[in-house]
Amino acid sequence: MIRNFAGAAHNKSGILAFLILAITAFSACSSTKPAQGKQSKEFAKGGDVSWLPQMEASGFKFYNDQGVEEDCLKILKDHGINTIRLRTFVNPSNDARSGHCSKDETVAMAVRAKKMGMRIMIDFHYSDSWADPGKQKKPAAWEGHSFPQLLDDVYNYTADVMTALKTSGVYPEWVQVGNETPGGMIYPEGKTSNWKQLTQLINKGYDAIKATSPRSKVILHVDQGNNIPRFRSWFDSATAHKAKYDVIGLSYYPYWLDGKPDYTLSINDLSTNLNDLVTRYGKEVMVVEVGGEDTKVQNTYDMLVAVQQKVRAVPNGKGLGVIYWEPEGAKSWSGYGLSAWGSDGKPTKALDAFLK
Structure with a gap:
């Protein structure tokens, strides 16, 4: 009896040890498994920093508030930025300001940002360079393709970039299908004058993202975030044609608004639009591009605080965040006057708005 009891006790001890080892091994595997697009409820405070690699390659130096040279992403993080947005072009040139942003460069930046603990947004332009309200030129490699081929082009290219990100351990929290598309994308086939075709292109991008x-x-993105009729018209059409998406993205640049260069003249319209979009379409909303004059630092700071307040005030947590375009893109390097960086290589006070 004693021997049998001892044997039983030994067996129980062995089983217990095995269970402990199994649980430990499972926990270890779980902790190292990629998040696979896990969503965070934290308010997104972001910056599109797609120029950053070329700025660094050209020798531009970044300095923190104390004047010490430091990694730009670290400086941004110390100013409250928790999200990095990256554009991707199909076959870009090597032009420092309007090229680069290839698949490989985008993936490398996404990995770098992830290592800094940042959340990731990818912005598909579906062009070899800038796509915006003034131009939505299809990639040169897609010229002459039939519409069915274009659908395959969109799916395959989107899937290729998303797979490269996944292989590198990056699962973007948000992905834009198109950039500032009030008139559509991939002209002429994807113009809003042919919503049936535009929707098919959008849905191919959506399907490729979700498959990976x-x-x-998935974000659909329109400019002039204070322009309520513009958004109603666009998203009514998107809804009628069954375009697939999860989030409505808005640009908001008071500087570019006709007759309304100061944000105080349009900020309430932005707020009304945000709330109208949530009520009308049942989607989440996000200001995916915002910026103010680098020479009017206090005004830009105040504008950023106000925009964040308006997005946070959207009911039921459906206002997801605010992304600056491009905070680090100092005018001395880019020629762009709406950054939040000075020619001395240091962020301006405007960036402090993300600490609020």
Whole structure:
């Protein structure tokens, strides 16, 4: 009896040890498994920093508030930025300001930002360079393709970039199908004058994203975030044609608004639009581009505080965040006057708005 009891006790001890080892091993595996697009409820405070690699390659130096040279992403993080947005071009040139942003460069930047603990947004332009309200030129490699071929082009290119990100352990939290598309994308086939075709292109992008990273939220992006009729018209059409998406993205640049260069003249319209979009379409909303004059630092700071307040005030947490374009893109390097960086290589006070 004693021997049998001892044997039983030995067996129980062995089983217990095995269970402990199994649980430990499972926990270890779980802790190292990629998040696979896990969504965070934290308010997104972001910056599109797609120029950053070329700024660094050209020798531009970044300094923190104390004047000490430091990694730009670290400086941004210390100013409250928790999200990095990256554009991707199909076959870009090597022009420092309007090229680069290839698949490989985008993936490298995404990995770098992830290592800094940042959340990631990818912005598909579906062009070889800038796509915006003034131009939505299809990639040169897609010229002459039939519409069915274009659908395949969109799916395959989107899937290729998303797969490269996934292989590198990056599952973007958000992905844009198109950039500032009030008139559509991939002209002429994807113009809003042919919503049936535009929707098919959008949905091919959506499907490729979800097939690779199911939890990534797909954004459709229109400019002039204070322009309520513009958004109603566009998203009514998107809804009628069954375009697939998760989040409505808005640009808001008071500087570019006709007759309304100061944000105080349009900020309430932005707020009304944000709330109208949530009520009308049942989607989440996000200001994916915002910027103010680098020479009017206090005004830009005040504008950023106000925009964040308006997005946070959207009911039921459906206002997801605010992304600056491009905070680090100092005018002395880029020629762009709406950054939040000085020619001395240091961020301006405007960036402090993300510490609020």
